[in-house]
Amino acid sequence: MIETSVYNLTGEVSGKTNLPEQVFSVKASPKLVHQLVVAEQSNRRNVIAAVKTRGMVRGGGKKPWKQKGTGRARVGSIRSPLWRGGGIIFGPSRDRNFSKKINKSQFRKGLFTVLTDLLTEKKLFVISDFAQSEFKTKSLASSIKSMKSKLGISKGKILVVIPEADFKLERSARNISDAEVTTVSKISPYTLLQYSNVLITQKAVEKLVSTYSVKSAK
Secondary structure (H helix, E strand, O other), X not given: OEEEEEEOOOOOEEEEEEEOHHHHOOOOOHHHHHHHHHHHHHHOOOXXXXXXXXXXXXXXXXXXXXXXXXXXXXOXXXXXXXXXXXXXXXXXXXXXXXXXXXXXXXXXXXXXXXXXXXXXXXXXXXXXXXXXOOOOHHHHHHHHHHHHHHHOOOOOOEEEXXXXXXXXXXXXXXXXXXXXXXEHHHOOHHHHXXXXXXXXXXXXXXXXXXXXXXXXXX
């Protein structure tokens, strides 16, 4: 177990907690993390660019002139790729598939590796709870500003990880430029690396442990 401090909404230490080594003390694997990031970026790609082949271009159903006797080159359709306005040869198609498979064991190890790095570099902080007395952007922004000041976070965007979806909390954070709220089920190595610091609640840690079945942490 790894002992770490637990902070409240004002950024002050409110206690201690133990984090499982299987999650927060994993040997670094840069190649695996890179592989997972590339895979997620590929899976997020939305294929838009596409061109029409000669079979998709409108018109050209009739042969422009007879095959022989005109002195001109033989042609079967005005939509030939050789003609202006015709189809495109070897152009991009929407049938392209850039998706990459990610094994569960690889994803889990990569996620634990990133969490370990964040904790080691003192960029991951455990929060007792993120419950707000009133769900307003102004109130939440004030709490985040106070926490960043006390925790020594000078710049960069932070990610707040909660166990389950909380519509009111997520809506309150929608217009805060330097913070975002997400759930345990939505985090990945790629998303965690987009933020300079991560705030995770104690219940979110428990949810993370139970989701990935870390036996020794029970």
